[in-house]
Amino acid sequence: MAGGFISAVVIHGQSSLHLLSLFCFVVFLLLISLSNAASITSLFSPPVNYLIDCGSSKQTLLQDGRTFRSDRDSTSLLSSDEDIQTSVDSININASSSVPPTSLPLFNSARIFTAKSTYTFYISKMGRLWVRLYFFPLPHPSYNLTQAVFSVQTDRIVLLHDFSVKDNTSFVFKEYLLNVSDTRFSLKLIPQKKSLAFINGIEVVSAPDPLIPDAATLVSSQGDFHGIFNHALQVCYRVNVGGPPMPPNRDTLLRSWETDTSYNAFPQLSQNVSVSTKLIKYPETGEVTPLIAPGSVYSSAMEMKDPKVNQGNFNLSWRMNVDQSFSYLIRLHFCDIVSQNLSQLYFNLYINEMMGVANLDLSSETKALATAFYQDFVLNSSAITNGSILVQVGPANLQQGMPNAILNGLEVMKMSNIADSLDGFFSVDGKYRGPSSRTMVLKVAAVIGLGFSVTAMFLVAVICFRWRRRPRGWEARDSFSSWLLPIQSTHPGSLCSASSKSSSRRSSIFGSRKSKSGYSGYLTPTGIGRFFAFDELQKATNNFEEKAVIGVGGFGKVYLGTLEDGTKVAIKRGNPSSEQGINEFRTEIEMLSKLRHRHLVSLMGFCDENSEMILVYEYMANGPFRSHLYGSNLPPLSWKQRLEICIGSARGLHYLHTGAAQSIIHRDVKTTNILLDENFIAKVADFGLSKANPERTHVSTAVKGSFGYLDPQYFRSQQLTEKSDVYSFGVVLMEALCARPVLDPTLPREQVNLADWALQQHRRGMLYRIIDPRIAETIASGSLNKFVEAAEKCLEDNGADRPTMGDVLWNLEYALQLQEVVSRIDTKEDTTASSIALQQPNESGEKGDHSGTQATEESDVTDVDSMLFSQIAHFEGR
Secondary structure: OHHHHHHHHHHHHHHHHHHHHHHHHHHHHHHHHHHHHHHHHOOOOOOOEEEEEOOOOOOEEOOOOOEEEOOHHHHHHEEEOOOOEEEEOOOOOOOOOOOOHHHHHHHHOEEEEOOOEEEEEEOOOOEEEEEEEEEOOOOOOOOOHHHOOEEEEOOOOEEEEEEOOOOOOOOEEEEEEEEEOOOEEEEEEEEOOOOOEEEOEEEEEEOOHHHOOOEEEEOOOOOEEEOHHHOOEEEEEEEEOOOOOEOHHHOOOOOOEEEOOOOEOOHHHEEEEEOOHHHOEOOOOOOOOOOOOOHHHHOEEEEEOOOOOOOOOOOEEEEEEOOOOOOEEEEEEEOOOOOOOOOOEEEEEEEOOEEEEEEEEHHHHHOOOOEOEEEEEEEOHHHOOOOEEEEEEEEOOOOOOEOOOEEOEEEEEEEOOOOOEOOOOEOOOOOEOOOOHHHHHHHHHHHHHHHHHHHHHHHHHHHHHHHHOOOOOHHHOOOHHHHOOOOOOOOOOOOOOOOHHHHHHHHHHHOOOOOOOOHHHHOOOOOOOEEOOHHHHHHHOOOOOHHHEEEEOOOEEEEEEEOOOOOEEEEEEEOOOOOOOHHHHHHHHHHHHHOOOOOEOOEEEEEOHHHOOEEEEEOOOOOEHHHHOOOOOOOOOOHHHHHHHHHHHHHHHHHHHHHOOOEEEOOOOOHHHEEEOOOOOEEEOOOOOOEEEOOOOOEEOOOOOOOOOOOHHHHHHOEEOHHHHHHHHHHHHHHHHHOOOOEOOOOOHHHOEHHHHHHHHHHOOOHHHHOOOOOHHHOEHHHHHHHHHHHHHHOOOOHHHOOOHHHHHHHHHHHHHHHHHHHHOOOHHHHHHHEOOOOOOOOOOOOHHHHHHHHHHHOOOOOHHHHHHHHOOOOOOO
């Protein structure tokens, strides 16, 4: 009994030892994690740290632990040209804010200046400084701060020029990184004459020296940009991609990070992914530390949403509006938190549709998963044409790895210009340092002179030509004036034959018009069609009422309008929040002004008043092709009608590729961009994404287009060719045959993508199962075989294996002829024999040879393009 008791005690003692050991181990890990957290927060202690709550009578403690001095404590830092300095204290704030909530107490007070005033700070350690400024126009019984206009500058850099806050519900937060090389740093507030200046809060805090290297990759160049250290920077965007907004107390340098929701161009095709912050590592080299970005940024990301469904044919995209007269430093943060093993993730990076990095492999950069990495780029102002920066990542053109791409964080910083300014071209001495007005005058004079010279040469040529063909005898002596008569357009309805009223308007917008619109300055004044006044289009659409909307696209809404003369038109009005902008607006005008074809939608004119972007087209009464295939209550189109529509569209595209002065690639061929007039004549529309291809080879550009229609080779190589349109048209053909969406995520995985599913079913001999049942029994077998043959060739993965649009057109016309042959056969037996054999999907179509000859003899070809058939003895596919 005693032995048993002793044995029990020993066992119990061993268990206690195990528990004690486990407890000690847990405490040890806890102490390590606490020490790591402490080391992160204490990685950088700023030697310069001035925090001022302007106008406040007492210190202000923020939630992140920072304490801001009161106005009284900072009076020694302030000097003014006059003694009048008014403080506004303790005003209740109820307005919403886009700045971090922790900063709101700083907006409860302000200091007002009626004359130039200067804050002077002693700098104990020179280098980069954070300068953060807070503005909110508080109500005041004597001063209206919403009317205040002032500038803020240092001894060398203009931070704000003629700045104002007109909205008394808006909080304004400005953040700068300045390089200081003196022991004193001055911040000057300069009111405009007879105006005021005010400020609510100021931060002047040291930044770590390695934060911003002196060099970065130059976008659109093979080299690097050096000299960043000589530029002042303004933080425009700091985005935690795929993660939540982060207040200053969660950042190693008390920075604020916002979510990417407002900038994600395709949120429906991206998804966020995140891991525990504890899993994030930093390279042992020390090049990337938590000072660059905290682990919370690297622990979340955006990745492609189910990329296999869309064949990877898209890029994750973020668009941010910027001032296009400045260059920008762009910092992108990456951390591979999606791969299971190294070397699984390869992707390309684009900035404003230019390649930033090709085949980026994070594994080769970090040598480990879940390891922080960043890369800096400089985008010159010349590369910003539409007032925005577009950052894109997409799968690389490689066989290895998974088709995916990620982005964890994004920072965009404006760089000071030649005037040492971050707001306009006025330097600290008040002088304008921008493009020389004299240079501009000389340029204008040179252009005018060149225009006169060209005109004079043209007139001389006309006179010489007329002189050689002049009538004999003295009766011709009074005919000189006839030499100078204007050459009239042979097409009164063409773009060049605008009325005199619209011509005068057009000259005004290209000349001395002083409207707020700047778009027409990008357009050439020849052949652009009629200029419509905005009020004229308002009247035509009853002030753009919703009842007049007949369509919605990426550019904006399309309205049905009626002009004063009763002409019905389609009016496409640009949406300011749309991803498409001035580039698409200009491209559409420039392209359609050069094109005239029966199967292309005609552009009648445009309007760019009041910063509007409006395009006016001929009205297509039967709307888009897609509406007649599915998704509406319209009666179904017959097979013959669908063939004729596809043929008309092919003719339009064939003209673009070969008939225009230079080859044009549409780049967005789809059933919603094929419109039908009152007679169901098909016309190709929407040229906003089109690209000229003068060399008729390829155009290197970032991927654009519509999901489901994109050429996979174009996506992989970023090389756009005419065969990219051919692939998209192949999808259109399958859509016309099957009458279903090209992408339908509600279906089983293998059926989601129509092009893939249709080809798969065709190769299995079961295409008949997915043909639109409303027309299946009316399709002649020979016509179907020739049609599917054309579609299958269009959808070849390799562009070189695809036919030209001319070949596609030939096959479609052949398919139509074969269908018409069947419709002419009167006997029931022959009709039955020739109709589509749903139980024999692999029929070769050879039975159609004899009837094809009959079609050649009996068909009445009415179109010039169809004259090709008169040269054919036997209808056999190429």
